[in-house]
Amino acid sequence: VFAVYGSPDAASYNPSPMSETKLTGDAFELYCDVVGKPTPEIQWWYLWDGARKRRVTISTAYGANGVSVLRITRLTLEDSGTYECRASNDPRRNDLRQNPSITWIRAQATISVLQSEFSTLQ
Incomplete structure (x- = not known):
């Protein structure tokens, strides 16, 4: 688990996104929960070609902390x-x-996507 600690007002992760291995055709979600005062802004970074195919969604909520979920x-x-x-x-x-x-x-978080045996049979 990756965590960043700083001054009490600085943003920190609670916990950080975790790496995973998935198969083609599967879905995954990464969670980002950040605490700090004021509430931190959250951004996701990657190449977003999948967003044009409507496979990528990002949901973010801000309150006492910032929580974001990336789903592909x-x-x-x-x-x-x-x-x-x-x-x-x-x-x-x-x-x-x-x-x-x-x-x-x-x-x-590193996502490794492996070729599904099932998808090669189709």
């Missing part, structure tokens, strides 16, 4: 890779004219 259905071999959840609660995090005092924290 009907996995293909091209979905293998490293997915990254980024979080920051620095008010200047997206300001292009100033450097944030707290940088984005990152947690990564």
Whole structure:
């Protein structure tokens, strides 16, 4: 489990996304639960070609903490890779004219997609 610790107000993961191995045709979900004051913004990073095929969904809720779920259905071999959840609660995090005092924290999960024996029979 990857965790980032900083000052009490800095964002930290609770816990971080976990790596998995899946088969083609399966689905997977990665969870990103981030705590901090103010509530951190969450971003997911990867190549989003699957989003155009309506296979990728991201659900995010903000309250006392930020929680986000990345879900990909009907996995293909091209979905293998490293997915990254980024979080920051620095008010200047997206300001292009100033450097944030707290940088984005990152947690990564690697998804390995293997060819399903069943999918080769179709």
